[in-house]
Amino acid sequence: xxELSKLFRKNIRDYGMFIALxxxxxxxxxxxxxxxxxxxxxxxxxxxxxxxxxxxxxMTLVIIIRHIDLSVGFLSGFLGxxxxxxITNYNIPAIPAIIIVLAFGALIGLxxxxxxxKVGIPSFVVTLAGMISFHGLLLFATQSGGTxxxxxxxxxxxxxxxxxxxxxxxxxxxxxxxxxxxxILLFIYFQIKERNTKxxxxxxxxxxxxxxxxxxxxxxxxxxLILVLAVNSGISWTLVIVALVIFVxxxxxxxxxxxxxxxxxxxxxxxxxLSGISVVKVxxxxxxxxxxxxxxxxxxxxxxxxxxxxxGGTGFELLAIAGAFIGGCSASGGVGKVTGSLIGALVMASLxxxxxxxxxxxxxxxxxxxLILVLAVxFDIMTRKSRLNS
Amino acid sequence: xxxxxxILEMDxxxxxxxxxxxxxxxxxxxxxxxxxCLVGENGAGKSTLMxxxxxxxxxxxxxxxxxxxxxxxxxxxxxDSERAGIAIIYQELALIPELTIxxxxxxxxxxGKGQFIDWNETIVQAKEMLKRIHVNIxxxxxxxxxxxxxxxxxxxxxxxxxxxxxxxxxxxxxxLSEVDCDNLFQILRGLKEQGVTCxxxxxxxxxxxxxxxxxxxxxxGKTIISIDATERKVGESEIIKYMVGxxxxxxxxxxxxxxxxxxxxxxxxxxxxxxxxxxxxxRNIDFYVRQGEVVGIAGLMGAxxxxxxxxxxxxxxxxxxxxxxxxxxxxxxxxxPERAIAExxxxxxxxRKGNGLILIQDIKFNTTLANLKxxxxxxxxxxxxxxHVAKKxxxxxxxxAQSIEQSVGTLSGGNQQKVSLAKWLFSAPxxxxxxxxxxxxxxxxxxxxxxxxxELVKRGVSIIMISSELPEILGMSDRIYVMSDGTxxxxxxxxxxxxxxxxxxxxx
Numbered sequence: 056x057x058e059l060s061k062l063f064r065k066n067i068r069d070y071g072m073f074i075a076l077x078x079x080x081x082x083x084x085x086x087x088x089x090x091x092x093x094x095x096x097x098x099x100x101x102x103x104x105x106x107x108x109x110x111x112x113x114m115t116l117v118i119i120i121r122h123i124d125l126s127v128g129f130l131s132g133f134l135g136x137x138x139x140x141x142i143t144n145y146n147i148p149a150i151p152a153i154i155i156v157l158a159f160g161a162l163i164g165l166x167x168x169x170x171x172x173k174v175g176i177p178s179f180v181v182t183l184a185g186m187i188s189f190h191g192l193l194l195f196a197t198q199s200g201g202t203x204x205x206x207x208x209x210x211x212x213x214x215x216x217x218x219x220x221x222x223x224x225x226x227x228x229x230x231x232x233x234x235x236x237x238x239i240l241l242f243i244y245f246q247i248k249e250r251n252t253k254x255x256x257x258x259x260x261x262x263x264x265x266x267x268x269x270x271x272x273x274x275x276x277x278x279x280l281i282l283v284l285a286v287n288s289g290i291s292w293t294l295v296i297v298a299l300v301i302f303v304x305x306x307x308x309x310x311x312x313x314x315x316x317x318x319x320x321x322x323x324x325x326x327x328x329l330s331g332i333s334v335v336k337v338x339x340x341x342x343x344x345x346x347x348x349x350x351x352x353x354x355x356x357x358x359x360x361x362x363x364x365x366x367g368g369t370g371f372e373l374l375a376i377a378g379a380f381i382g383g384c385s386a387s388g389g390v391g392k393v394t395g396s397l398i399g400a401l402v403m404a405s406l407x408x409x410x411x412x413x414x415x416x417x418x419x420x421x422x423x424x425x426l427i428l429v430l431a432v433x434f435d436i437m438t439r440k441s442r443l444n445s
Numbered sequence: 446x447x448x449x450x451x452i453l454e455m456d457x458x459x460x461x462x463x464x465x466x467x468x469x470x471x472x473x474x475x476x477x478x479x480x481x482c483l484v485g486e487n488g489a490g491k492s493t494l495m496x497x498x499x500x501x502x503x504x505x506x507x508x509x510x511x512x513x514x515x516x517x518x519x520x521x522x523x524x525d526s527e528r529a530g531i532a533i534i535y536q537e538l539a540l541i542p543e544l545t546i547x548x549x550x551x552x553x554x555x556x557g558k559g560q561f562i563d564w565n566e567t568i569v570q571a572k573e574m575l576k577r578i579h580v581n582i583x584x585x586x587x588x589x590x591x592x593x594x595x596x597x598x599x600x601x602x603x604x605x606x607x608x609x610x611x612x613x614x615x616x617x618x619x620x621l622s623e624v625d626c627d628n629l630f631q632i633l634r635g636l637k638e639q640g641v642t643c644x645x646x647x648x649x650x651x652x653x654x655x656x657x658x659x660x661x662x663x664x665x666g667k668t669i670i671s672i673d674a675t676e677r678k679v680g681e682s683e684i685i686k687y688m689v690g691x692x693x694x695x696x697x698x699x700x701x702x703x704x705x706x707x708x709x710x711x712x713x714x715x716x717x718x719x720x721x722x723x724x725x726x727x728r729n730i731d732f733y734v735r736q737g738e739v740v741g742i743a744g745l746m747g748a749x750x751x752x753x754x755x756x757x758x759x760x761x762x763x764x765x766x767x768x769x770x771x772x773x774x775x776x777x778x779x780x781x782p783e784r785a786i787a788e789x790x791x792x793x794x795x796x797r798k799g800n801g802l803i804l805i806q807d808i809k810f811n812t813t814l815a816n817l818k819x820x821x822x823x824x825x826x827x828x829x830x831x832x833h834v835a836k837k838x839x840x841x842x843x844x845x846a847q848s849i850e851q852s853v854g855t856l857s858g859g860n861q862q863k864v865s866l867a868k869w870l871f872s873a874p875x876x877x878x879x880x881x882x883x884x885x886x887x888x889x890x891x892x893x894x895x896x897x898x899x900e901l902v903k904r905g906v907s908i909i910m911i912s913s914e915l916p917e918i919l920g921m922s923d924r925i926y927v928m929s930d931g932t933x934x935x936x937x938x939x940x941x942x943x944x945x946x947x948x949x950x951x952x953x
Contacts, residue, residue: 256832310825312817322803330815331783389805
């Protein structure tokens with residue numbers, strides 16, 4: 056028991072967000088009389104999380120290297136509007152339009168990265184200026200008709216469509232079941248493989264019973280999720296895109312030299328520089344990645360709304376930053392995981408979704424979101440202190 | 446209660462941390478008006494003992510008695526011990542760079558009525574204080590504009606302004622030049638006459654012997670011995686024996702049968718201008734290193750030694766440099782550390798925590814950071830190979846830790862320094878620049894680092910060693926360059942060098 060509590064305390068940083076998520080789920084299920092947990096709403100919730108999760112993934116990298124990006128909300132709204140204009144007003148097909156928008160994001164990232172890393176302006180200032188400018192640009196772009204409707208079927212499928220079902224068994228979509236099963240097996244395989252590797256090197260591993268409990272618990276959660284999705288329309292394209300983004304950037308952080316350099320710079324920029332790492336280059340890369348992901352989030356949102364409106368993207372930066380902090384990014388840099396930020400984004404999206412279901416106005420919603428952001432950072436600082444003391 | 450001759454008696458102090466007994470029945474007695482040096486290896490319990498004395502660890506978290514001025518004390522917080530007349534000055538100075546000297550001296554106990562500060566009175570009293578600590582500088586100077594030596598004295602002034610009876614100095618000379626040290630010691634002796642008792646923690650045994658009235662040695666959380674140095678002369682080797690529990694015959698191990706080869710690195714007429722400071726920091730430096738040689742660079746603080754290393758190693762401070770840099774006879778310019786590393790140069794920085802290591806990451810991460818290229822398999826880091834490499838260098842430099850997954854911030858100074866060495870050994874350098882390689886490290890770990898240096902030299906590596914410790918410079922170098930105010934003021938063969946000659950050149 057003593058060992059278990061020690062283990063828990065050591066990993067509280069990782070479990071905290073799961074606890075928060077569980078509390079939110081139980082709370083909203085009770086407050087909405089079960090609507091929150093209905094298959095239809097869960098499917099909806101995942102698609103709402105999509106664009107926040109994509110932003111939170113990029114924000115993770117930015118926060119690790121001790122920067123911040125306040126512009127992602129209005130930039131995603133503005134880039135969504137650009138996509139809408141290209142498709143609706145200029146009749147450009149969806150795929151080229153998407154590529155143009157992503158490239159535009161990359162260009163803005165290059166400019167931000169240059170201003171922050173080379174010129175030496177604090178990222179807070181650069182992206183605050185960006186936030187204000189993009190708000191203006193968004194209003195300018197949508198000025199003529201207010202909302203720009205998108206009728207392109209392919210484009211609208213991204214935020215609203217589902218992967219082909221290949222029929223149903225007992226009311227459940229086949230493709231979802233197959234993907235779910237493969238997913239669980241792969242998850243178990245990789246977990247066991249990693250544990251064995253660690254053992255081989257005589258690294259510390261959690262006790263076998265604990266490991267097994269973790270496997271069973273997470274597999275059960277995935278199964279539950281898969282069943283809920285399979286009852287409904289199955290796996291959405293948004294979920295596929297988010298999964299890809301999380302996989303790519305998680306791998307980038309953990310397995311590549313660039314990932315190491317990002318953690319190194321976040322931990323101690325001067326030491327990283329003197330280890331032969333170019334802080335300027337890495338910072339520019341990170342901002343390019345962030346703004347490309349912002350463009351992607353803008354596309355996801357515009358597609359989901361099937362339109363671009365003057366208020367598109369409002370407050371997304373708050374949700375993404377809060378998601379990253381809840382997901383374990385440290386306010387002082389050097390620490391953070393993309394997978395954690397995904398959970399954090401889910402927490403924030405669940406809050407929005409749940410409060411929407413309860414019919415709470417945006418005034419209350421903003422207050423609660425702000426409170427949650429502060430709590431996440433307080434939690435970060437408290438757990439860091441207790442870890443240093445132990 | 447208590448003996449009147451002693452200002453402080455700490456009796457049978459036991460302090461436990463989860464899993465470790467940091468102090469195991471320590472007894473520590475300080476006589477009124479003496480300078481008492483506390484020595485011991487890192488982890489011996491010196492800092493823990495001082496944290497108990499200053500109230501950082503409140504009463505109740507340890508057992509044993511603290512008797513100050515014949516009264517038993519129970520400090521619950523730092524301000525309790527300050528009120529009782531104890532002040533502690535840490536290695537990392539607690540001054541505010543953007544404030545003036547007089548503001549710093551009275552920071553936290555400002556003079557005045559209520560919330561309003563009487564600035565005129567403050568300046569007058571600050572002037573008095575500066576006279577007392579022999580600082581002849583305008584009190585309106587900002588802290589960032591004075592040297593470390595003066596900053597150290599201002600800290601003492603700050604403590605004195607609180608009517609301190611017992612002054613604790615933690616490694617006060619670690620960052621000081623010899624001249625500043627002498628100055629500091631003179632002031633400490635002066636304080637003694639004014640009735641202030643001093644406890645000084647130091648690793649520099651020569652200084653300990655020169656200034657201490659009493660010496661207490663701690664090892665593994667126990668008091669080993671308390672020596673009255675006014676009664677008999679104490680030798681360095683005697684203290685070392687008590688500190689490490691065994692005799693180290695020669696702290697500077699000898700190198701035998703090393704063949705010194707051709708010149709492998711050279712600076713000609715090297716000049717550097719620092720645009721931030723608006724002045725030349727290096728002037729017309731001629732310097733060379735031969736293969737298999739240990740070249741020492743001596744000099745006072747601020748002589749430009751670290752600046753020279755930085756200007757060579759990728760010039761991260763963006764100095765404007767003139768002159769020529771040759772590696773194996775080929776002229777090179779390095780505009781980033783990456784380029785210098787590619788030419789097999791490595792630089793172990795002076796400030797391990799500040800710009801040497803990534804403290805929140807583990808030993809493995811730090812070991813491979815400077816040479817990840819060698820571990821890449823396509824896009825990805827080969828993690829098996831990485832573990833293998835980290836383990837190899839972990840063993841080679843003798844890091845003492847639970848595993849290569851322990852975070853570097855939790856290691857002792859000596860082990861951190863070994864991680865820095867491991868990191869650069871993995872990049873397989875031909876020229877290794879060591880900047881103050883043993884600062885703040887205990888005797889045992891020092892010896893290990895010297896042994897590693899000799900092993901490297903045996904393999905044909907050349908070493909540039911910047912050091913402020915003259916015995917180390919004399920004990921380890923083949924040739925010694927001396928710098929002063931940005932210029933090379935001399936070069937000596939180790940066999941002709943003496944501390945006097947070096948000091949003469951360093952103050953030229």
